Amino acid sequence: MEQEIIEVKKKVWKIKTLPKIRTFLWGAVSGALAVADRLQKRGIILDTVCKLCNSNTESINHVLFQCLPALEILQSVNFPPDPSSIRSLCQNIKLALEMMSDVTISETNRRAIPWLLWAIWKNRNSIIYAGTQISTEVLTHQAVEEATIWTEVNSPATTLSSLSPALVIAPRWSPPRTGFVKCNVNANWRNSSSLYGGAWITRDHKGTVLHNARDAFTGAPNRLTAELCCIVWSMKSQIDLGHHEVIFSIDKAFAALANVAAWPRYRSLLEQIMVLKTRFRTASFEQESERSNSIVRDIARTLGGPAWFHNRIQDEAHTNI
Numbered sequence: 001m002e003q004e005i006i007e008v009k010k011k012v013w014k015i016k017t018l019p020k021i022r023t024f025l026w027g028a029v030s031g032a033l034a035v036a037d038r039l040q041k042r043g044i045i046l047d048t049v050c051k052l053c054n055s056n057t058e059s060i061n062h063v064l065f066q067c068l069p070a071l072e073i074l075q076s077v078n079f080p081p082d083p084s085s086i087r088s089l090c091q092n093i094k095l096a097l098e099m100m101s102d103v104t105i106s107e108t109n110r111r112a113i114p115w116l117l118w119a120i121w122k123n124r125n126s127i128i129y130a131g132t133q134i135s136t137e138v139l140t141h142q143a144v145e146e147a148t149i150w151t152e153v154n155s156p157a158t159t160l161s162s163l164s165p166a167l168v169i170a171p172r173w174s175p176p177r178t179g180f181v182k183c184n185v186n187a188n189w190r191n192s193s194s195l196y197g198g199a200w201i202t203r204d205h206k207g208t209v210l211h212n213a214r215d216a217f218t219g220a221p222n223r224l225t226a227e228l229c230c231i232v233w234s235m236k237s238q239i240d241l242g243h244h245e246v247i248f249s250i251d252k253a254f255a256a257l258a259n260v261a262a263w264p265r266y267r268s269l270l271e272q273i274m275v276l277k278t279r280f281r282t283a284s285f286e287q288e289s290e291r292s293n294s295i296v297r298d299i300a301r302t303l304g305g306p307a308w309f310h311n312r313i314q315d316e317a318h319t320n321i
């Protein structure tokens with residue numbers, strides 16, 4: 001039993017998901033989530049009845065795998081495959097982990113499992129502490145979508161692991177996959193008191209320019225704020241232009257977008273970007289080197305002449321075919 005828990009904990013740390021979800025799952029296996037039966041054991045509360053169904057003792061296993069909202073949400077991925085079996089918490093989490101690597105299950109469903117469990121836990125908390133309730137269909141949809149976006153942003157094909165951003169810098173501009181649009185974004189920030197220039201340029205898989213824009217913005221306190229403001233502006237522009245599948249190539253803001261929780265000072269702008277992301281079918285971010293992002297850098301810096309601009313675009317398009 002003890003050995004089984006240790007094994008499951010080890011596997012939890014390897015799950016491909018957000019660090020906060022890994023921490024939550026680790027807490028679940030460890031019995032460290034603050035549910036009624038746990039609190040009672042510590043002498044904190046006496047009423048251990050689950051507030052969601054008013055009929056069972058609120059244990060971690062009950063909240064995550066047995067209570068009605070949990071059953072409804074997990075049903076979307078056919079979990080558990082044998083609804084009549086009774087399992088311990090550790091056995092349930094173990095089974096969920098096994099399903100994540102079961103290739104007979106669709107990839108979308110498999111990778112959503114950690115997000116679905118996280119949605120079940122957040123839903124329980126918002127009902128108990130905030131008195132708010134969202135339908136389980138919406139929660140399920142959001143969880144699957146967040147898992148898809150996270151996987152897209154973190155897949156080696158599009159961007160790169162937040163663990164080693166230095167490895168993912170593209171030495172030169174490369175085109176997006178067919179059907180996708182690549183949007184290079186740059187902010188030319190100098191100091192907190194001046195206006196700064198921002199620019200974006202979108203190109204298709206052949207390197208053909210679809211649109212580009214330049215604008216001046218009022219002072220930002222630092223370079224990262226300026227770049228994040230430009231990303232917000234470029235995302236809104238792509239939505240207006242009807243581009244639904246976009247890879248945003250950015251510079252310094254990549255580190256903040258790859259690990260939002262670690263940049264609390266920029267939370268408001270990062271959250272705006274995360275909300276805008278949900279309005280795309282696919283929106284991902286990749287980090288470009290100074291060189292590969294140099295065209296948009298030059299547009300942000302100057303109004304530019306049509307001759308150099310045309311030559312540079314041609315040059316990049318040809319070197320990538």
Ligand SMILES: [Zn+2]
Pocket residue numbers: 050051052053054055056062066067068
């Ligand atoms: Zn319940």
